[in-house]
Amino acid sequence: MRGHHESIGRYLSCLYRHTRMYLDRQLRDYGLGYGSLSFLMTLFRNDGIHQEELSRILNIDKATTARAIKRLMSLGYVIRKQDPKDRRAYRLHLTEKGLSLKPILARTSAKWSQILTAEFAPEERTRVLELLKKMSHNSVNFRESVLYK
Numbered sequence: 001m002r003g004h005h006e007s008i009g010r011y012l013s014c015l016y017r018h019t020r021m022y023l024d025r026q027l028r029d030y031g032l033g034y035g036s037l038s039f040l041m042t043l044f045r046n047d048g049i050h051q052e053e054l055s056r057i058l059n060i061d062k063a064t065t066a067r068a069i070k071r072l073m074s075l076g077y078v079i080r081k082q083d084p085k086d087r088r089a090y091r092l093h094l095t096e097k098g099l100s101l102k103p104i105l106a107r108t109s110a111k112w113s114q115i116l117t118a119e120f121a122p123e124e125r126t127r128v129l130e131l132l133k134k135m136s137h138n139s140v141n142f143r144e145s146v147l148y149k
Helices: 008-030 034-045 051-058 062-074 101-116 122-147
Strands: 078-083 086-094
Touching: 008 034, 008 101, 034 051, 034 062, 034 086, 034 101, 051 062, 051 086, 062 078
Parallel strands: none
Antiparallel strands: 078 086
């Protein structure tokens, strides 16, 4: 290619920006944006987990998690309950309003995946997911090897 360097990072950056714009637009009516999605999706699978555990699962610092949860609480999607076994810790629970988002977020996410993989053969969809998972795994391993040396 003349004038352009082929770069995985460049394409990932482009996908990230467009994904963020799409999801921000689709979720605006719910008071949500791209940043809320990973927190909610994790809570759908792990309702009642500790806030610290949510940070660990998402690999996001505690301050960012606290801000996101505060926002989700103010919107009525999440409540925080003191852990009866550990008074210093809180467990996060989805409200009925929060649970009602599950099919909406699933549809929105599926639609975006459909848009991204338009004209892909089924085996191409499968393969691109495998490769993206592998790249994600490699990035986590690299980050951990650099941080903990």
